[in-house]
Amino acid sequence: MTNNGTILSVNDLKTYFQTEDGVVKAVDGISFELEKGETLGIVGESGSGKSVTNLSVMRLIPEPPGKIVDGDIIFDGTDVRALSLDEMRKIRGRRMAMIFQDPMTSLNPFLKISTQLMEVTQLHLGHTKKQAYEHAIKMLKTVGIPEAHERIDNYPHEFSGGMRQRVMIAMALSCDPELLIADEPTTALDVTIQAQILELIKDLKARMGTSVILITHDLGVVAGMTDKIIVMYAGKVFEQAPTHELFNTPANPYTRGLLKSVPDPAHEEGTELYQIPGLPPDVAHLPPGCPFAERCYRAEEICRTDFPPFVQINENHHSLCHFAEEVYEDSKINPPTTAKRNVIEGVN
Amino acid sequence: MLSFILRRLLIIIPMALLVVSVTWVLIRVAPGNFYSSEKTLPPAIEENIRRKYGLDKPWYQQYGIMLGNVVRGDFGDSLKYQGESVNDIIWRHLPYSATIGFLAYVLALIVGLAAGIIAALRQNSAFDYGSMALAMLGLSVPNFVLGPLLVLVFALGLYWLPPARWGGPQNLLLPVLTLAAIYMAYIARLTRAGMLEIMRSDYIRTARAKGLNETTVLLKHALRGGIVPVVSFTGPALASLLAGTVVVEKVFAIPGLGNIFIQSVLNRDEPLILGIVAFLSILIMIFNLLVDIGYGFLDPRIRYE
Amino acid sequence: MLKELSCPKCGATIVLERAAQEMVVCTFCNATSVVETSDASGDPKLVLESQRAEAAVAGTSLWRDAWRRLLKNKLAVFGMIVLGFMLLLVTIGPTIIRLATGITADYVPSQIEEGDLVRSFPPSLQHPMGTDDAGRDLFARVLQGGRISLMVGIISTLVSLLVGVSYGAIAGYFGGRIDNFMMRIVDIIYAIPYILIVIVLLSIFGGPNTPDFIAWLSEKVGGAGNQGLSQIFLLFFALGLVSWLTMARVVRGQILSLKNEEFVLAARASGVSAFGIIFRHLVPNALGPVIVYATLTVPSVMLTEAFLSFLGMGVQAPYASWGSLAADGIKNISIFPWQLIFPGVTMALTLFSLNFLGDGLRDALDPQTRKF
Secondary structure (H helix, E strand, O other), X not given: XXXXXXXXXXXXXXXXXXXXXXXXXXXXXXXXXXXXXXXXXEEEOOOOOHHHHHHHHOOOOOOOOEEEEEEEEEEOOXXXXXXOHHHHHHHEOOOEEEEOOOHHHHOOOOOOHHHHHHHHHHHHOOOOHHHHHHHHHHHHHHOOOOOHHHHXXXXXXXXXXXXXXXXXXXXXXXXXXXXXXXXXXXXXXXXXXXXHHHHHHHHXXXXXXXXXXXXXXXXXXXXXXXXXXXEEEOOXXXXXXXXXXXXXXXXXXXXXXXXXXXXXXOOXXXXXXXXXXXXXXXXXXXXXXXXXXXXXXXXXXXXXXXXXXXXXXXXXXXXXXXXHHHHHHHHHHOXXXXXHHHHHHHHO | OHHHHHHHHHHHHXXXXXXXXXXXXXXXHOXXXXXXXXXXXXXXXXXXXXXXXXXXXXHHHHHHHHHHHXXXXXXXXXXXXXXXXXXXXXXXXXXXXXXXXHXXXXXXXXXXXXXXXXXXXXXXXXXXXXXXXXXXXHHHOXXXXXXXXXXXXXXXXXXXXXXXXXXXXXXXXXXXXXXXXXXXXXXXXXXXXXXXXXXXXXXXXXXXXXXXXXXXXXXXXXXXXXXXXXXXXXXXXXHHHHHHHHHHHHHHOOOOHHHHHHHHHHHOOHHHHHHHHHHHHHHHHHHHHHHHHHHXXXXXXXXXX | OOEEEEOOOOOOEEEEOOOOOOXXXXXXXXXXXEEEOOOOOOOOEEEEHHHHHHHHHHOOHHHHHHHXXXXXXXXXXXXXXXXXXXXXXXXXXXXXXXXXXXXOOOOOOOOOOOOOOOOOOOOOOOOOOOEOOOOOEHHHHHHHHXXXXXXXXXXXXXXXXXXXXXXXXXXXXXXXXXXXXXXXXXXXXXXXOHXXXXXXXXXXXXXXXXXHHHHHHHHHHHOOOOHHHHHHHHHHHHHHHHOHHHHHHHHHHHHHHHOOOHHHHHHHHOOOOHHHHHHHHHHHHOHHHXXXXXXXXHHHHHHHHHHHHHOOOOOOOOOOOHHHHHHHHHHOOOXXXXXHHHHHHHHHHHHHHHHHHHHHHHHHXXXXXXXX
16 A cells, blocks of 8 residues: 555534525535545445535535535645635646436436546546547546447447446546546446446556545445545534445444344355344434434443543544443454454455 | 329319318308309399309309319309409409418417527516517407508608508518517417426436536527427417418508408309418418428427328 | 425435435434425425434324415515405495495496596596496496406416416326327317317307306396307306316326325225225315416416407406406506506516415425525
8 A cells, every 4th residue: 555645634513404404414524535645445224424525525415405514625735725716626626526327317318428528637637629539538448448449439328327327437547647536436236237336446446556445334235345445424523434344343332233234145144134223313403412323232321311422442443432441342342243344354 | 202292283183172162052052152242243144144154054064064174273254254264363363362471380380489488598587478478469459450450650650651552671670569569479388388398308317417407408409399289279370371371462552462352252152262262271281381391490309100 | 306495404405315215314414304204285395203203193284384484474475465455346346336336347437527538547536446438437347357357367267277277187007008098189279279279169168159058157147148148158268278288297296206106005005996096085185286376377367368359359348357457448548548557567466465465375385496
């Protein structure tokens, strides 16, 4: 792993949405750092704020109803929040790029793939039409689209879901960005295609040295991909740790629950799949204590009344829990699953 | 694509015949006829006229003859305007209505699209509220009230423009504006709604994530999807332009087809009614076909099989 | 079936890819929403998963929600107030004026002075909208005309509702060839200039050929041999019978998307007749768009009536409508502009309010187009 400085640093980010139900604190005090060349996984259930975090980094929060109310976003030494919109546009697509969840709707159905690919390099790299066209073909080849010469002038609806996501990736990587944010890039795809797309991202990242943020609700996806992981719940960071440590010795009951609920092919047949009880809370009306308390196996009275502390377990490992140390020690003796550990060992 | 157009063109003929048939039945079912409103004729003359127009034959023969004439595109002579063929009447009066109608729709498109797009971009701004309130007003003021009011202000009050009649471009301004108002309003509202819908979509977010500026996002990425509703409105709009031209022609004393049509209905001038109905329905169907072809250019996902 | 909805939390667009999709995750805020189709409008609707339990308890709160949203819409509220005021004015206004001043719609003031060349006077304290050609008080006539105009609007819309909903529901429910045949008929009628149909309907059934039940109706309301009144009743039906086409299409579309829902299958399985399913199960579920569209039909029917009156085929003397009053006013526009302006503006204001109310209802009943 190359470690030559920080590419992105997010500090106490707060992004709120004004809704009919009141203020939704979609992201409420998130902090993390991403080193150059590193891959960060952000994991959480729906509504945990992981996408909003990254849309905030790109300054793509629809405003209104959303608004970044507080915090710093430092991208390679630049304060993103202080940039003018024009300056921000020079960064978007050029230095940080994004892949979205649904390739079916994220490509413009009215425009040819070539047009959509070319406009990025024409804008940011000053390509002529011809250069841009050739570059686009090269990018399509890079992401593994067969017969790129012919396919380039097709429309999005003429591609399959997996191929469209490849096109999205080609588009995102056209200008060789320093940061790639992949927001659930495989959620909308078939399982077999999922693996291919992840493999592609991993491969391109290694070749181009891009830093990656991978957002997902599926811990299985981040296991083989990331250097470190943030677990989010109800707009807060619940746990933050290097990937192998998070999988082996989680220090938060929520992470333990997530790990237990990943389907495990090595698991004995007939055993029931674990499910965290209950539903995520309504972010517009959060209780005063720990937002996970209602669903937590370890919860006590204090969890319902007092907001938990962000406990530092070791240098790189933090957990938001009243009983973080205890859960951590417990995980050492009693790891969530053995199968998961095998996955991790195969990677790092 | 070509076979699609051919098939649609072929369908127009039986459809038009059906429309003409229904119209014919309606005219025949209605009590009275052209002669019942004219001064009473001596029975012998009426007999001759009946024979000349084939009214003495049984109804199914008359229907057959009528259909045959329509297929040949020959509607015969008008009953009211003796000695003039229906086709001549249509071609003589059509240019007036077509000029006003065409100009009005073009004006409505330009103003409506521009206002709708700006309103969508500056959602909830003063321009948005102002233009949408104006559009609502346009939908609410009957054109036969608007026309005379415009005349009152610009012709009778300010003496800027002539109040009526056909003539130079200055004569066209008020009628075109009167006719365009409601379509302008409609198109502005449709454009705004369409653009707002598209501006919320995923691919617009992608376009923004690429670093494109708002103008490019709008013109290159959003516009095509945003104006789809306007294109689909064009078909019904052209059909209803007719009723609009009737009013405008009456208010501004323009010898257009709309007035002739209303007159023909009031006079029970059967050949003229059938001719105009056939002409208009074919026109409407051709425009609908053009709109469908237009869709194909607009949206690559649409295929014509 | 790609259905675009907006996230109930942040408003971002969410696309449903499968017809039977139950849950979606918003790409913007990641909120999980449950797809619900039990909505009155029949359109799928997203409800935040976290709020679903509450919604289930609240039950019929959908209509209450819609009402709440409607009340938030200033323009719609403005429309409702103006309409309410207008309805009140035209119903009790003429009576109050008559009791207070003795002026009626047919009243001609006697103090026309020697030397007056005309009897049409500009607005004054006594005649706030001036007087017409015959010297009758225009204000009283506008109120009287409002009754007719609003009645034409409302009753014709009810007629179109009856025909359009039944026609569309039957076509949509039976589908296949029946649907195809019924909708082709609609297409054909669309291609005939509607004005022709109205004129033919009016002339077939006008005068001595007035259908029995219309004659009966007008006799009940205004006494025997009242030609003007039966013309108005005829207008209700003629206008209703040309305004149902779009309603039929709207309802058909709704029914098509609803008829394979489980509640329909359940009803069919338990032996409910086709008629029962259509009118007891399907139509009530398509009510949202029907109400919205009906609200927008009222102004369009009123416009058509005005247009017919302008052509001299609508409301006949001694009765008047806003349209016929305005049409009379046009003749004298250069000398007595108030004769056009007052009926015209009153009518425009009413249509304006109706359109705003219709818009507001659509926004309230269809969260998809909700503004933020």
